[in-house]
Amino acid sequence: MRWRDAIAMARRELLRRPGRAILTMVAIALAASLLTALVAIASTGRDRVLDQITHGGALASISVAAAAPDQSQEGLDNPTPGRPLSLTASALRAMRKIPGVTAVIPILQAQVIVIPSARPPAGSRLCAAARPLPHCEGSKGNSSGVPIYGSNIVGADLSRVGSLPISLLAGNYPSANSTTEVDVTPDYLTRVGLGDGAAHEVIGTDVELGAFKVVNREFRVALRWSTVEIVGVVDQQAGSGEFLTYPGLVASDFRWTAAGRAHGDSDAPQSLYTGVLVEADQLSHVSAVRRAIATIGYSSSAPEDVIVSVERYLHVIEFILTAIGVVALAIAALGIANALLAAVRERRREIGVMKAIGARDRDVMRTFLVEAGCLGLVGGLVGTALGIVIFFGIGDFANNYLTSQGLRGVPIAIAWDIPVGAIIGATIVSVLAGVIPARRAARLATREAVEA
Amino acid sequence: MNETAVDVSGLSHRYIRRERTLSVLRDVNLLMEKGSYVSLVGSSGSGKSTLLSLLGGLERPQSGRLVVAGANLASLNGDELAHFRRTVIGFVFQHFGLLEALTARENVELALMLNGIGRSARTRRATSLLGDVGLGDRTSHRPHELSGGERQRVAIARAIANEPLLILADEPTGNLDGEAAVSVAELLSSIRRERDCTLLVVTHNPAIAAHAETHLTLVEGHLAPVGSTDDEELGG
Numbered sequence: 306m307r308w309r310d311a312i313a314m315a316r317r318e319l320l321r322r323p324g325r326a327i328l329t330m331v332a333i334a335l336a337a338s339l340l341t342a343l344v345a346i347a348s349t350g351r352d353r354v355l356d357q358i359t360h361g362g363a364l365a366s367i368s369v370a371a372a373a374p375d376q377s378q379e380g381l382d383n384p385t386p387g388r389p390l391s392l393t394a395s396a397l398r399a400m401r402k403i404p405g406v407t408a409v410i411p412i413l414q415a416q417v418i419v420i421p422s423a424r425p426p427a428g429s430r431l432c433a434a435a436r437p438l439p440h441c442e443g444s445k446g447n448s449s450g451v452p453i454y455g456s457n458i459v460g461a462d463l464s465r466v467g468s469l470p471i472s473l474l475a476g477n478y479p480s481a482n483s484t485t486e487v488d489v490t491p492d493y494l495t496r497v498g499l500g501d502g503a504a505h506e507v508i509g510t511d512v513e514l515g516a517f518k519v520v521n522r523e524f525r526v527a528l529r530w531s532t533v534e535i536v537g538v539v540d541q542q543a544g545s546g547e548f549l550t551y552p553g554l555v556a557s558d559f560r561w562t563a564a565g566r567a568h569g570d571s572d573a574p575q576s577l578y579t580g581v582l583v584e585a586d587q588l589s590h591v592s593a594v595r596r597a598i599a600t601i602g603y604s605s606s607a608p609e610d611v612i613v614s615v616e617r618y619l620h621v622i623e624f625i626l627t628a629i630g631v632v633a634l635a636i637a638a639l640g641i642a643n644a645l646l647a648a649v650r651e652r653r654r655e656i657g658v659m660k661a662i663g664a665r666d667r668d669v670m671r672t673f674l675v676e677a678g679c680l681g682l683v684g685g686l687v688g689t690a691l692g693i694v695i696f697f698g699i700g701d702f703a704n705n706y707l708t709s710q711g712l713r714g715v716p717i718a719i720a721w722d723i724p725v726g727a728i729i730g731a732t733i734v735s736v737l738a739g740v741i742p743a744r745r746a747a748r749l750a751t752r753e754a755v756e757a
Numbered sequence: 758m759n760e761t762a763v764d765v766s767g768l769s770h771r772y773i774r775r776e777r778t779l780s781v782l783r784d785v786n787l788l789m790e791k792g793s794y795v796s797l798v799g800s801s802g803s804g805k806s807t808l809l810s811l812l813g814g815l816e817r818p819q820s821g822r823l824v825v826a827g828a829n830l831a832s833l834n835g836d837e838l839a840h841f842r843r844t845v846i847g848f849v850f851q852h853f854g855l856l857e858a859l860t861a862r863e864n865v866e867l868a869l870m871l872n873g874i875g876r877s878a879r880t881r882r883a884t885s886l887l888g889d890v891g892l893g894d895r896t897s898h899r900p901h902e903l904s905g906g907e908r909q910r911v912a913i914a915r916a917i918a919n920e921p922l923l924i925l926a927d928e929p930t931g932n933l934d935g936e937a938a939v940s941v942a943e944l945l946s947s948i949r950r951e952r953d954c955t956l957l958v959v960t961h962n963p964a965i966a967a968h969a970e971t972h973l974t975l976v977e978g979h980l981a982p983v984g985s986t987d988d989e990e991l992g993g
Contacts, residue, residue, distance in 0.1 A: 310870050321858040658854035661815060662915065663843025663871040665836055752815040755850065756806070 306668040308675070315675040318648070326680065329644045332637040333684025333731055334691060340630025341692025341727040345719045346699060347623040353715050354615060356472070365585040366468060367595055367607040369400070371576045374604040382611060386604035391576035396601055400583055403597040405590035408468050413460035414544045414579040415558035418528060420453050420513035421497050454496070457546030458487065458514060460555030461582075468584045469543050475504035476537030484554040487512070488537040493547040504538040511535070514548065516558035519565035519573070529561050544579055588612060634731060637684070638738035641677055645742035649673070649749075656746050657754025666747040673743035674736055681735020685728040692727065693719060761824075762923055762955040763789035763812060768821035769978075770807055781807045783978035785821070791922065794949050794956045796966040799975035805959045806927055808975065812957065813846045813925045814838045826922045843872050847916030847954075849945075851928035853908040855900040861887060861911045862896040868918040886914040890944060906937030910944065917948055924949070926958040930965055939964050 306314075319326040370386040378384030392411065401409045461469055463478045479486035489507060499506055512535060515528040531554060541549050556577060565573040583605070585594045591609045598605045649656070656669055700717035707714050765787040771780040781804040789795055799805045810816045811823060814830055817838075823830045826845045833841060848854070855864045862883045869879035887896050890910040900908055909929060916924055926945060930938035942965035949956040960966055974981055 306871060307873075317858040317863075654852070654854070655856050658848075658850070658856070659867070659871075660839070661813065661842060661848045661850075661854070662868045663839055663919075665839040668839075668871065752806075752810040755810075755815065755854065 306664065306671060311671045311675045312679070314672050315679050318676055319679060325644055329640050329680050330684040330687065332640045333634070333681055333735060334688035336630070336633035336637040337685045337688025337727050337731045338692035338695060339633045340627070340730065341689045341724060342695040342699070343626040343630045344623070344723050344727070345692070345696040347626040348720060348723065349700070349715060349717070351619040351623060354619060355612065365588045365591050366470070367583040367585065367591060367598065367605050369581040369583055369598055370604045370606070371579055372604045373602055374599045379599070382608050383606045384604060390602065392578035392581055392603070396603065397581060399601045400581065400598060403594055405585050405594050406583055407586045408465060408584040410462055410465055410468060410582040411578040412544050412580040412582060413552050413555040413559060413577060414457050414546060415516060415555045416562060417456060417458050417548070417558060418453060418515035418517060419456050420515070456548065457544065458548040458550065458555050458558065459541065459544035459546040460550055460552035461543050463551055469582060471539050471541040471543055471549065474538045474540055476508040479536055479550045482551050482553055484531070484551070484557070485533050486536045487533045487548045487550040488539040489535050490539060490541060490547050490549070494538065496547070507535050508537060509535065516561040518561050519568045519570035522569050524570070543582065634734050638734045641680055641735050641738040642742060645673055645677060645739050646745070648676070649742050649746045653749065653754050653757040656749050657751055657757060660749070660751040661755050670743040670747040673746050674739050677739025677743070678732055678736045681732040682728070684735070685731030688731065689724045689727045693724060760791040761788065762791040762793070762826060763787060764822070764824040766822045768811065768818060768823055770811060770819050781978055785978070785980045787980060789955055789957065791955055792949070792953050793971065794946070794969045795958070795971045795973060796969035797957060797959045797973045797975065798961060798966070803975040804978045805975050809925045809927050809957070809959060812923070813848060814841045843868070844919055845922050847919070847921035847924040849909070849912050849916050849924065849926035849929045851931040853900070853912045853932070855908055855911055857900055860897050860899055861892060861903065864900070864911055865915045865918055868915045872919050882918065883914070886918060887911070890914045904937070905933050906940055909933060909941050913941070913944060913948065917952060917954070920952065921954060923955045923957065926956070928959055928961070930960065930962045938962055942968055
């Protein structure tokens with residue numbers, strides 16, 4: 306008997322007892338939906354926890370400081386750096402050559418004077434009271450009513466944001482290599498008197514960033530202003546600052562300020578890069594990469610021990626939730642076995658007739674296994690679809706709650722392997738449940754079955 | 758010279774039930790030529806159905822020689838016996854043996870499907886066979902939608918689907934009323950003539966026995982002739 310014929314036979318037999326087939330499939334569907342939803346929730350929870358630890362960056366990321374390593378801190382996740390040491394281009398090249406390194410992303414940082422929201426959008430609560438900036442060459446008017454203050458602007462290659470500890474909270478990242486667009490952090494929102502939920506009120510506004518430079522021995526300062534547009538709000542741990550953009554603008558500001566060293570500004574920064582983010586190909590290689598970075602001469606930190614510990618606990622939770630789903634599936638599979646055993650009893654004579662007209666034992670077995678597989682496949686498909694709906698429903702509920710608490714929501718996405726695994730799992734478990742009834746049917750003595 | 762379809766000699770068979778040995782067949786000898794039509798009678802428990810199941814490869818012979826269409830059934834394994842049943846034997850049961858989930862045509866197709874015939878070819882052949890047995894307009898009906906006589910006709914169409922050498926019919930009219938029984942008896946007889954197959958029918962129905970050339974009886978496991986329409990001795 307061909308597989309196609311066995312499937313056709315199985316379909317006929319299932320339709321013969323539609324009530325029993327539907328009830329059996331419902332059991333499988335419920336189990337598959339439970340399995341899908343639990344595994345998806347566990348997976349999302351795991352991603353969320355790890356995302357919190359890595360601040361949205363890669364799990365195997367290493368933060369390299371512009372400082373020499375302190376030998377006494379060796380092996381710690383977050384060591385105190387040693388003496389300052391410029392991160393040079395040659396050092397970056399050496400890091401890229403370390404085995405297991407997949408990305409080396411330099412982080413730039415520059416000090417800036419900030420005049421918030423020179424052009425508040427319609428309806429914004431940012432006011433428009435002008436105030437002059439005193440004692441500086443090139444002073445500007447302040448239209449926001451927020452005091453002028455100093456902060457940092459952080460620059461990084463945002464095209465590789467997936468490897469950086471940066472999460473977009475609202476709006477967009479700056480356009481590629483833009484020098485006129487920035488993202489701001491929630492600290493900026495607080496600074497201008499807005500809460501975390503008011504991100505949309507700053508998006509689209511302008512901000513004046515002034516890079517300063519000491520121009521003579523009397524420490525007179527010259528300011529060079531850039532008007533930039535705020536295009537998004539981010540949570541970022543790549544550097545220390547309220548502004549984030551591509552490296553171009555930051556490098557320019559850095560060079561402007563660093564030129565002050567020639568006029569006696571010993572505090573002017575020497576290193577273009579304040580840090581480097583190195584990504585290893587896997588978590589288990591992080592230690593070796595960090596040792597190699599120390600050999601090159603730089604201090605590094607990575608939450609590898611925390612991640613390993615947390616992952617261990619998360620795996621236990623995932624295992625428990627998956628086990629609950631699998632147990633439900635196994636119970637449903639017992640239903641399949643029971644239904645098929647009943648079918649073998651009912652169709653005893655028909656099985657005998659099939660064998661009498663030439664069916665081999667394996668033909669009979671195949672028919673019953675295909676019946677079990679069909680029940681599992683259809684039940685798995687329906688159940689997995691239901692599980693996805695449940696997962697998204699719970700996800701929406703959780704996100705609404707998180708948002709109402711002023712927290713970042715969870716990305717609601719389901720990896721393709723979870724539904725595929727649930728469908729395949731339901732089918733395999735069902736086929737396994739059908740083995741005993743199928744063997745019993747195949748081994749029926751032909752004559753006795755015919756005369757039953 | 759006629760070919761031999763069935764060659765049985767010294768065939769004995771017994772069952773062990775509740776630690777008691779029950780001899781069902783004792784030293785049975787039977788020679789059937791290809792194209793012959795034999796009726797077999799006997800009281801209940803005389804071994805008729807056992808003989809049919811042994812000839813049809815449903816059971817393995819315990820002792821004696823049993824050759825059907827040149828195949829020594831004692832030497833065949835499970836798959837070979839299944840192949841033998843598919844290609845050499847056509848069964849007709851008293852209870853019809855139709856699968857309730859399948860239509861009349863699909864029941865006939867089942868035998869062809871097990872023999873590896875492709876879908877379109879077996880559909881054509883099943884439809885043609887049902888037309889041959891007078892059910893051309895009932896192909897899409899399920900067994901419960903057919904009368905007893907019609908069901909048995911479907912079973913006969915299925916039995917001849919793979920053009921078997923030997924048709925074994927166990928009380929084919931046992932569940933039919935008089936008119937339907939006569940009709941089925943005539944159908945079996947005409948099929949035997951037209952298709953040149955060998956027919957062994959277990960029956961108590963005089964109408965069906967009347968079509969047979971040879972009449973055998975089983976008495977307590979022993980096979981004996983009760984008469985032959987052309988005086989040809991077939992059983993011992």
